[in-house]
Amino acid sequence: MSSPALSAPQHDVRRRPEAQRWWALGVIALAQLMVVLDATIVSIALPSAQRDLGLTDGSRQWVVTAYTLAFGGLLLLGGRIADLVGRKRAFIVGLVGFAAASALGGAATGPAMLFAARALQGCFAALLAPTALSLLATTFTDGRERAKAFGIFGALAGAGGGIGLLLGGVLTQYLDWRWCLYVNVAIAAAAVTGAVAFLEDRAGHRAVRFDVPGVVLGSGGLVTVVYAVSRADSDGWGSGPVVGLLAAGVVLLAVFTWWQSRATSPLLPLRIIASRAHGAPMLTLSLAMVGLFGVFLFLTYYLQNILGYSALKGGFAFLPMSACIVLTSTQVSARLLPHVAPRLLIAPGLAIAAIGMFTFTSLGTDSGYATHVLPGALLLGFGMGLVFMPVMATATSGVGPADAGITAAAVNTAQQVGGSLGTALLNTIATTSTGHYVASRLSARDGRLTAARHHAIADAGVVHGFTTAFWCAGVITLVGALTAALLVNAPSPRHRAAAVGTAA
Template sequence: MGVTRAPGASEPPVGPTGRGPAEAVDPRRWWALVFIALAQLMVVLDATIVNIALPSAQRALDISDGNRQWVITAYSLAFGGLLLLGGRVADLVGRKRTFVIGLVGFAAASALGGAATNSVMLFGARALQGVFAALLAPSALSLLTTTFTDPKERGKAFGIYGALAGSGSAIGFVVGGILTEYLNWRWCLYVNVPIAIVAVTGALALLHDHPGHAEARLDVPGVLLGCGGLVALVHGFSEAQPRGWNDPYVLAMFAAAVVLLTVFVWWQNRAPSPLLPLHIVKDRDRAGCFLTMMLAVIGLFGLFLFLTYYFQVVLGYSPLHTGLAFLPLTGAIIIGSTQISARLLQHVPPRALMVPGMIFSAAGMLLLTRMTVHSSYTSEILPALILMGLGMGLTFMPVFATATAGVAPRDAGVTSATVNTSQQVGGSIGTALLNTLATTSSTGYIAAHLTNPAQRGMVIREGVVHGYTVAIWWAAGVMLLAGLVAGLMVTAKAPKHGNPADAPLPEPVA
């Protein structure tokens, strides 16, 4: 039996299994999805589109080897560190308004980066992109959550969103390769401007939003503690790659992250308007989704890193050829999300998709552990990419849909931000941890096998590939751990079996 609430009463915390009551259906909601998805794609692919262009940008701006990582790190630091703030801003001032501000700011920062005349200008522009991406990503996901309330339609919408979230990085490699090879590296940033213009036009015309909660106050101590802790954590992992895990600076960053995030949790139990209401992460299903997402992305980002270098350095692919080599992975993620998960989620519990998805992904990883300096793409790499893609497609869609379902409307933005934060932290951990494992293993292999100076080149290449396969073994283990977490923690039923009374009531439209 449903509970009657007075107008304006705050929504209680709920589990992510319920469905909302019947609401007026917007006939243009699918067009709205196009522009939400376009904005999300822009944010996700920008994490990798610059990777392939990095060597060209480094030469053009005379960036040192030690500083070149900041082209990538400046974006991930600002994005991952400010996501919780971005999600809460979306809840306070309105999701549509935050979405449009994020799009405009992201486009401006992209234009600034494309026009960069020195390294500092490029690093600053990439950090600004991250700031506005932290506004854009949670508002996009929460708009999707509030636009599609019918369970069947919600499955289709989140299938598309999950496909973009999972394949956006691979698409970034393709687009980056094309733009770098046929135009120049600056277009890897300029390309965001026309995309943002189209998305802003569509958002203003089609998106609807409940007004923000102006009466609520921003939790300033929570912002400083939570965002500071996330920045320290992401920065620590990014610096572990070039400095080493035992470097005092890296250890100091991790220590600061632990202290700040511990105090942040303590404060959230006492804050009158918490930045992250703890009932969001205390819910078992939602916490399981957050953890599954983080573990899955650890393996996925490690794979992107290794295969990019494997294709270009070991197999001698061009940037464009490298990008195209990732296309089967992208296609498999899209099929897994939109044609399998979106169709089955109404009939099976989310973990019935997430667990097999992680097993498929782990199986694809295990196939890649067999690669050598002479591997055939068609017979050895391609089957692994297809398995990985299908597994990710099966996993990402139910993770997004389950983590954001049933949350009170005033918390939709910060819940969406927490999903994105899991993704960003997982990507940072995966890149640093797996790259360190690969480098250590490669060094040991080369030292043990380099007995004939005439074979130095071949031994180095074999050592590099050996390091990749060792790290990929670990990535496969992380994927299996993600499947175990999903199987044990995510106990939500199929959406069609959920109790409508468990869902929060919609906020009144002003």
């Protein structure tokens, strides 16, 4: 029997006073925002950091890759640690560690120090992200409160990337790129103070045991796949190293799956992802992130490299999309989910988001923001605002206390892997399309083109690559809508309550 979208997870934490629960939500949301925005805030600062530290074009990707590699590869381990030692304790450790790693990165004197700091950030983010989601799931048990809480949390998960671009632009332009890392120290300090005052949780579950082979196989497989995807950007999907790494990662994950079905205390109980109640929302979330991460990437380049926006102006350009995600999550999804089945929000939301992505395919080298960019951004924001909250609430519902952390880790893994795979896949599609476009236009010329004409063809080729990627992102998002419509089968809380009353 499937779990309802907003059914409370099974737990034994005593019910807290209402005011304390909402203060706890503020603390959890602040930590989640820090983790999400850190994936994009550094991207805006990267050109300045490259000049300051002498990064090469070949090595600069590691400022981003070191973070995503550690984050995506260690999420399952982080979730299990939270179940073992207690979510509140793991949450505070994650915050302190993330702040320390951020301070180290801000003080970096060379590339190696910055790369190491970003990897450390990823390690502590892998502990912090699933802990935050599992704390949310065990803090809010009432249906309506749970809907509102997940609405706020989902809004930040969806809008965090855009907020990171805006904040990164402000800090880089008016202070220094290093403040894109130092700002985490202040955020973490506030969150730690709030965690000590408002969060409550068990000390941990003694029944939880570390599955050492599972840690090695699962984390090793995820790290290998994420690393292969990061190499695909520069080496190409068909290169020997990328194919070899992908094959190795798939083999490790296959062995990991086999081992999880036989381990006494598995790292990831297969029942969590095998059930439609939890596995289907995770798959849907992964597909949604493919398109969303692609939009953030290509719109950023389009605004700055084609339309000539500054980092600050480019960040502000994402503000309407982020605001739309926040408003839709908190004012629409949170109000409707207690009364309707989750798929009735998720599937239409992804369909609307896909329409927004298809709108971007009309972009040209001289398109206006208000006429060509803003309509698609608003559609995308509204659609994604309908998606994040019900997906996360459904995927984490009805989970026992010993598995709350690992379930939240699986949700975050789906989100991270989807974003990483989507970024690499769509970037490869865009680059290939650009190359074919430019080659076909130049091959037909007699070699007497002016420099200005060459530049115009190059820009048109870049935009053609972006629009091709937007088409692909839209199609993948539509596949996510179909997945949600067919596989996400959790009923609304109202229907479940009626069924329980009838049975009684």
